[in-house]
Amino acid sequence: xxxxxxxxxxxxxxxxxxxxxxxxxxxxxxxxxxxxxxxxxxxxxxxxxxxxxxxxxxxxxxxxxxxxxxxxxxxxxxxxxxxxxxxxxxxxxxxxxxxxxxxxxxxxxxxxxxxxxxxxxxxxxxxxxxxxxxxxxxxxxxxxxxxxxxxxxxxxxxxxxxxxxxxxxxxxxxxxxxxxxxxxxxxxxxxxxxxxxxxxxxxxxxxxxxxxxxxxxxxxxxxxxxxxxxxxxxxxxxxxxxxxxxxxxxxxxxxxxxxxxxxxxxxxxxxxxxxxxxxxxxxxxxxxxxxxxxxxxxxxxxxxxxx
Ligand SMILES: [Zn+2]
Numbered sequence: 001x002x003x004x005x006x007x008x009x010x011x012x013x014x015x016x017x018x019x020x021x022x023x024x025x026x027x028x029x030x031x032x033x034x035x036x037x038x039x040x041x042x043x044x045x046x047x048x049x050x051x052x053x054x055x056x057x058x059x060x061x062x063x064x065x066x067x068x069x070x071x072x073x074x075x076x077x078x079x080x081x082x083x084x085x086x087x088x089x090x091x092x093x094x095x096x097x098x099x100x101x102x103x104x105x106x107x108x109x110x111x112x113x114x115x116x117x118x119x120x121x122x123x124x125x126x127x128x129x130x131x132x133x134x135x136x137x138x139x140x141x142x143x144x145x146x147x148x149x150x151x152x153x154x155x156x157x158x159x160x161x162x163x164x165x166x167x168x169x170x171x172x173x174x175x176x177x178x179x180x181x182x183x184x185x186x187x188x189x190x191x192x193x194x195x196x197x198x199x200x201x202x203x204x205x206x207x208x209x210x211x212x213x214x215x216x217x218x219x220x221x222x223x224x225x226x227x228x229x230x231x232x233x234x235x236x237x238x239x240x241x242x243x244x245x246x247x248x249x250x251x252x253x254x255x256x257x258x259x260x261x262x263x264x265x266x267x268x269x270x271x272x273x274x275x276x277x278x279x280x281x282x283x284x285x286x287x288x289x290x291x292x293x294x295x296x297x298x299x300x301x302x303x304x305x306x307x
Contacts, residue, residue, distance in 0.1 A: 013307045014052045016043035035062055055109060055302035065090060067298035069099045070106055074269035076245050079103075104258050106302060107265030113305035114268055119183045119287045122155025124221075126192040126235035127176070127199070129168050130242065134252040134259055146256070148242075148263055149176045152235050153184065157279055158287035159238065159270050160184060164263040166256060170198055177206045188218070192232050195224040242266065273297055 015022050027042040027049050035056065042049045056063045065086070072082045079096040086094050130148045149172060150162035161179035165172040180191070193199040200220060207218035223232055245266065252259040272284045272292070284290050294300040 014041065016041075016046065016048055017050050018048045019043065019046045021045040033060070035059070053306055055106075055306045061092070061094065063299055063302075064296070065094075066102050066106070067296055067302070069094075069102055070265070070298050071273070073099065073103050074245065074265060074273065076247075100258075103265055104261040106298070107261045107268065109305050110268050110298075110301045111261070111264040113301070114271070115179070117183070117288050117290065118185070119153060119156070119158055119160055119187070120289075121153035121158060121160070121184060121187055121287050123188055124154045124190045124192060125151050125160055125180055125184060125188050126154060126232045127151040127180070128194060128232060128235045128239065129196075130239055132164070132246075132252060132259070134256070135254075137254050144256075146252070146259065147172070149173065150235070150238070150242075150267075151176060151180050152238050153188075153283075153287060154234050156283050156287035157234065157238070157276050158283035159267050162263065162267050164256070164260045168196075168198070170202055173198055173202045174206065177202055181206055190219050190221050192221040192223060192235075194232065195222060238270070241270070245269075268301065272301060 014024070016024060021043055023044040024041045025044060027040040029037040029039055030051070032038055038051050040049050040051050051057070054063070056066070059066065069082050069086070072085070073079065077085075079099045082099050083094060083096040086099075128150060130150070132146045132148055134144045134146050136142060136144055144166060146164060146166055147168040148162065148164050149168060151160045152158070153160050160183055161176050163172070163176055177191075180188075191199075191203050193203075199222070203218060203220045204216055207216060209215075210217050246263075252262070270283070271287075272282055272290075275281060276283055279286060284292075290304075292300050
């Protein structure tokens with residue numbers, strides 16, 4: 001059988017899970033209720049039979065249905081409304097809790113992949129924080145005041161690094177900053193923040209002092225709104241987009257890890273899925289080497305995360 005390019009690429013990614021051999025033959029096909037026929041392979045080295053995990057291993061629902069829910073959710077439709085939509089169009093219904101679980105699972109999966117992508121952007125990154133309220137798992141614990149710390153590459157509008165935290169102390173800022181440094185190595189010369197005092201020390205520590213030139217390796221551009229210096233316009237605009245979308249979340253509830261995953265998913269949506277008005281494309285197209293060909297970009301990103 002002659003394979004086309006796309007099929008060939010698919011096969012090239014597969015290897016035996018036991019001995020990692022790439023020498024295998026097509027074996028049987030297993031019929032699944034919701035995902036059609038799944039190809040089994042047999043390893044020629046160790047005789048193990050296996051299927052290829054495309055990210056939807058052991059899921060009872062079709063990848064299209066799952067990614068459709070992710071897409072609607074990040075476009076601002078609540079899980080309850082997504083559930084009502086499913087009820088009308090799919091015979092096998094899903095609860096809004098299941099949809100919430102899918103959002104968390106696949107945001108984490110794609111996030112592990114996108115967190116490693118290097119960014120070739122401009123010379124300035126803006127960093128800021130937004131406050132969020134989260135209802136704790138047990139009602140008695142009340143409401144936790146959390147923070148989303150994020151950063152944007154001014155030239156490409158790519159959200160470089162972000163994370164949802166319980167507070168915004170030095171450790172939290174350090175974590176986001178370290179990722180900015182890792183991803184933008186060799187590109188940025190300036191970090192812009194507001195007047196929050198914790199930034200200065202963390203920025204200096206992260207980039208370090210250069211003895212040769214007798215200066216810090218990065219310049220810290222501190223904008224203090226109260227002094228009439230204006231706002232950090234790019235990061236502020238991004239916050240407006242985030243608020244617009246996350247208003248339907250109606251505040252977070254439950255575990256901090258779920259809120260973290262959901263905001264990671266928003267970062268993915270912002271960089272890879274949603275067309276940015278100002279640049280007329282998605283930020284990833286300007287900032288990274290990633291090429292996405294499938295119109296269902298969620299599906300393609302999930303596939304990439306599993307390889
Ligand atoms: Zn094997």
